[in-house]
Amino acid sequence: MINIDPVRWATAAMLVLAYAGMCAAILRGRLARAQDAGGADWLVLYASQTGTGEYLAQQTAATLRTGGLAVTCASMEDIGQATLAGAQRALFIVSTYGEGDAPDSAAGFQRLLAQDGLALDQLHYGVLALGDSSYAHFCGFGKQLDQTLAQRGAQPLFARVDVDRVAAGAIETWQHHLSHLAGTSDAPDWNAPAYSDWRIVSRHPLNPGSAGAPAYHVVLAPAGGALPAWQAGDLVQVSAPADPDFPREYSIASVPADGKVELLVRLHARADGSFGLASSWLCNGAALSGTVALRVRQHSRFQANGNADRPMILIGNGTGIAGLRAHLKERIGAGQHRNWLLFGERSAAHDYFFQPELDAWQRAGALELSLAFSRDGGPVAYVQHALAAQAAQLKAWVADGAAIYVCGSLHGMAAGVQDTLAAILGQDKVDQLAADGRYRRDVY
Secondary structure, eight states: OOBSOOOSSOOHHHHHHHHHHHHHHHHHHHHHHHHHGGGOSEEEEEEOSSSHHHHHHHHHHHHHHTTTOOEEEEEGGGOOHHHHHHOSEEEEEEEOBTTTBOOGGGHHHHHHHTSTTOOOTTOEEEEEEEEOTTSTTTTHHHHHHHHHHHHTTOEESSOOEEEESSOHHHHHHHHHHHHHHHTOSOOOOOOOOOOEEEEEEEEEESOTTOSSOOEEEEEEEESSSOOOOOOTTOEEEEEOTTSTTSOEEEEOOSOGGGTSEEEEEEOOBOTTSOBOHHHHIIIIISOTTSEEEEEEEOOGGGSOGGGTTSOEEEEEEGGGHHHHHHHHHHHHHTTOOOEEEEEEESOHHHHOTTHHHHHHHHHTTSOEEEEEETTSSSSOOOHHHHHHHTHHHHHHHHHTTOEEEEEEOIIIIIHHHHHHHHHHHOHHHHHHHHHTTOEEEEEO
16 A cells, blocks of 8 residues: 655664653553653643654654653543643644545644633643645545644744655754754654665566456565565565655565565556656566565554554555454464454456455464455445445444454545444444554555
């Protein structure tokens, strides 16, 4: 899959260490962090869909701490009304994905800001808005947040900083503001080492004859050095020679035990008939004997985290099966057989990605499968329809503690799944699952 929110500074080693500690802290006590926030000089709050905003928030907090300031850094989902109402100074680092959509972790915070009578006259704030100018509603959520805070009486410390695909100039502007607030120029280094060289071990289309765009199974291994660590749910960044300043992100479809990084890359065709720079290079342009500039990036919100021992419902369409496959490989390899995959595509004959493997897991009793192929005749059926047809099973699995992971297209599939979950479970239950970390999405 391609994600629209790339980060240029994070390296695999730095993020694994930083995020692992942060995720452990979240699991030990979100409530304790929120209660401690009242004693901090600053709140640094982030809303991050794939980890970019989270990483930049950690760097922001580290910069403020160099000036001796007490800082609480937390996801928006961990902050309640009392903490916000008592905060004097806060910095918000927020991503926008799709056409102006807020990250899933910001849903509760949006409801908090919408409450009648909420006044934030005591709050001084700054906003770092992350987005992609190729979308009509560039930095849409960041702009909305800035406007809402001002309407509630909060006072901006400086003008909102809008960042187009993590452009260096805008990040430097933000760093300049931070140095002024911290009263120091001794800021931590936000830059990361270069990408590593990887070689393409194999590459072949998985859907020959499909009515959809070609999807390639691309397998890569380090050209030199050890295989980096990652978990199911993590991503890679690929820097294409034709556009090196804007790396593309793809879900990893394998686990470290496989000894290689596997991707499922859709050849992106533009309206004018040309192809996407990164996808066309990975699918066709990069020579098998050459190298690919690549680095692994942790995607903590789509990792198993506290859900490793729960039953897991995995829902996706198209190339979104890549990240779901990694979860299945990780879980089945660990002996966890309470797995239910709901997958949708066009045709069973051409678009049943990884069919031999999925069928083998099903025969072994490690996987339940519900499939929806929309072009195979009869009424058009998508993955959300397959979910609706299994409403009783969905309720039973959720009652038994299952987590729900969704990966694939935001519009159509993810929106349809969201509506179906709300219709079956109730919106309050869906919101609670999200708050508890049992409903996670990697959508694009």
